[in-house]
Amino acid sequence: MVSDDLVDVEFRHEEGDVLAGQSGGIYSLTDHLLTARANRLQAGQADTELRSLSHLDEESVKLLEHQVTAAHRALFEMDGKALLADEVGLGKTIEVGMILKEMHYRDTSDSVLILTPAQLAQQWQAEMLEKFGIEFVCNYDDEFEGFAAHDRIIASIDTAKSDRHRKTVLARDWDVLVLDEAHYVKNEDTDRYDLLDRLSYDYAFFLTATPIQNDVTDLYNIISLLRPGLFGTREGFHNYFVNKSQEKLVNRNELQKRLSEVMIRNRREETDIDFTKRNVTTRTFEQSTAERDLYEAVTDYVRTAYGEDQGQKLVLMTLQKEVVSSPAALEGTVRSQLDDDDGQPAHDTLLKQILECIEAIDTPTKQERVQRIVREAQERVEKGRVIVFTQFRATQQQLLETFADEGYATHAFHGGHSSDEKEEIVEQFEEEGGVLVSTDAMNEGRNLQFCNVMVNFDLPWNPMKVEQRIGRIHRIGQDREVYVFNIALEDTIEEYVLDRLYHKIDLFNQSVGELSEILTRLEETGRNFEDEVFERLVDADSEIELENNFDEMAVDLQEQRDLADKVEDFNSGVFEGFDLGASDD
Template sequence: MADYDLVGVEVTHEDPDPLLKRSEEKESGEHLHTVQALRLEAGQPDSELRSLKKLDDESVKLLEHQVDAAYRALFEMDGKALLADEVGLGKTIEVGMILKEMHYRATDDSVLVLTPAQLAKQWQGELLEKFGLDFVCNYDDEFDGFDSHDHIIASIDTAKSDRYRETVLERDWNVLVLDEAHYVKNEETDRYDLIDALTYDYAFFLTATPIQNELTDLYNIISLLRPGLFGSRDAFHHYFVNNSQETLVNREELQDRLNRVMIRNKRAETDIDFTERNIDTRTFETTCEERQLYEAVSDYVRGAYSEDQGQKLVLMLLQKEVVSSPAALEQTIEKRLHEQSELTHADELESILDLIENIETVTKQDRLLDIVEEAREHVEMGRVIVFTQFRATQREILDRLATEGYTTHAFHGGHSSQEKEGIVANFEEEGGVLVSTDAMSEGRNLQFCNIMVNYDLPWNPMKVEQRIGRIHRIGQKREVYVFNMALENTIEEYVLDRLYHKIDLFQQTVGELSAILTRLEDSSTSFEDEIFERLVEADSEITLENDFDAMAVDLQEQQDLAEKLEEFNNGVFEGFDLGASDD
């Protein structure tokens, strides 16, 4: 039976072994009609990605391996491909090119992009800024459901939820994009069932780790994308895996089948040369007043949590704010007292407000001036990006810097898209200090700056890496300097010294961090949750130190497993020519 590529050109394949005969049952006449009509509409054979000339070179710099991957996925793989490049090679860019080309050819009437929750907004920003593709995200205020928009980016867990699942499955999607496709490796999960039940014409799956535990992972992912390519699961194991399931057999046949659906580029085979990343962590002794405030907040958090664990989110917020700024802490406490007149322990919160009033010197502000002054003396236009999690802290920093005569720029989620573009442009043109909330940490390219300060530290290393990724990315030509600020003998210092530095999390990429944190995600316990639990349950400083040491050991074991996984992936694909063939 003949296959057809995206433009209706007939492609013939040799019949596979009968045991693994490829299934064509899901190729519908409607799909063939669509791609053939597209070819007629185009009016000429396809030999290039014609939409590339429409892209702004300043928005996105396309690399050769990315262009090749997009072309192969569209025109050599019938519009159904697994993009399995190693971490950091720009799989999102490859999908952006694919979607741009399909938009150019008017084959993107309905597009669904499914991602992990923490990456949805980043995808939205990247597709808009680099490719001019406007998608609504399920986290946007204007999102009205999966039947109300034609171009949607959503977390896969939102799509599979009871609230939305039926609506998602009722639509016939032109294009499905699935990021971090290894999340559907287990056929017994709701995520797998959702993808298996979806109706779509074209699909592009992304993962740097197509095999996480065993070859069945690869089988499950590809069987969702190309049903029947490997036959039944039993046939796959019988034909490609020996009885011990530790080594492969019939490698050439496996390679042939993978080459029909999978593209895998390796860092060593590209011309990308990432600049060096330098991490400078600076811890500072608190004033007596700051120490009193920190201990009072910590005592309150422990006591309140022991009585009512439902307060977890607000208590966690207080613990983060006390090492960020008195202003951020004050704002939250005053709001809490105002909104809950019957609040338990209100007297304690009033006492904390009194301690805030006693603070005359904010240590972090003073020390931040040292860093930005260094930059003003040694860096072009003195450009520095300062990240904080809190708007109140941001306002204090901006006021202090302005008082000291620095050119400042504010960036936060309250700005419109147009305002954000103007802020970034002004920062590039005028230099100075950009003080941003984490609204900047995803979807922005700021390679014209190479110095960043973490004024306060997210407890999730993934969020820290997303911050760093604004300046340390493809296109950065200078060494990158990241300064982390922390107050001594606080939760910040524990997170920095006992967790981040012990296993060198600052040198990991987003993809590598995702692999390291998988165990916590699978157990429904976030990295931040585990830090908070250890903080509130420790009955002494020694216990707290031991608890964080144990957590570091857990993370190190997870990192070792992630490295073994990478070695296993490379071993499976050893010797495979997963790029374009020479003929």
């Protein structure tokens, strides 16, 4: 353990001929075909047990009861078409892995297409191979030759819908379609939705922790892709289930009944998972005189240059982030700016002043502090494992050299490594211990439950990135308390982001899904979180005005959080009493 000292509508099917159902209800040809397809799952089998589970390596994947139940229901009670809507962190990917493993065992999945957000594609690839022994090619792999060349493909949904690949994707008849983060296709007027609507497949499994983000129509759109006609027309659905203000559900029992045909949702409190405690310690440290001079020089340059040329925004934002990371990170960007400034004397003078300030700094304050945290972890934590996150490669290199000089086993992880190299680095870190210094290339895609200490050496302005970092170690499978240390310099943009923004949205107690709701709503107003932070910095003429600017942004965040809470209350109304078990028949 590390001490805290440390630092009425009638529902009709929209497609297919109508047949007479045994109960006198509507039964479409589409339903008949779905049932026939589902029977393929049981062909040659005397039961509907998940027979492939006995072939899984218990060391690679530990199955939880709610996951096994979800996989079974999706396959055998929902005709192989289901919306897996467990809350964040309950292992929806594992549920899909079990489903695909069973279908492979029963020889019903010759072609499988998994569509994900771009940043999650390789994570899916790794988990399917490592946990279930199912090999997929990813669209980011060198050996990827297109959507017609492979039978098991994981790809970003934006790659699949692109002009280059769309025709090929739609030309195939896929056995299985998996769609991760299905709420991204909730808008029927987008290319993503159109792609999913046109795809040909036999079985489909959609995943989302937030099936409703704005109103219940989101849910209609997603489920209509899985089961066309289940809820009738969009207008009829909306009129039947939501009153005019869209704030109160009506006919809730009917909604839940129909949802139970296609959706599985588990909640944290309904499972046996005992998530370990998360301890977050934030420490701000006084800058040295030289560091303060450097910070003020960089801020002056950023405000001056941005006032003259807003086209430089990305570079200037980078400078403002680098100055609180390390002089090493800052220096390279400053020298590049000197080379690219086309001889503007005023700019050159300011940039040269920044370089002089860099030279005046001996050992950065934050570097000293992170050494103390690592030293403590070496004494109290198994194999002394610590993950240190930074946004910049130059800072990473400096930290690696510092830790190596002190005799620690060091490991570097960044986006320049191949997939195989990344796998090897993680394995070495687990075996040898020591310090792994990573860029945000590890924000997503790797599970590091064998480590329980993390340091945010510099903090991304986007809080989702911070939570993604923490999510590498604080997740299912972590059996120890997790310790997260945030390091920041006083009177800097980093401290403002921490104190006024992160704490306002209670970042470190939010789940990824909850945080996503807040940020999504903010960005739907047309504002990007990081852009907003930068604009409030450069627009301030004084420290008091800067404080006021960030206080205003904090109020905006609180408003978005209140709206997100209302959505969660609405979701709870939809899902309250939702029957998660099998029917009695």
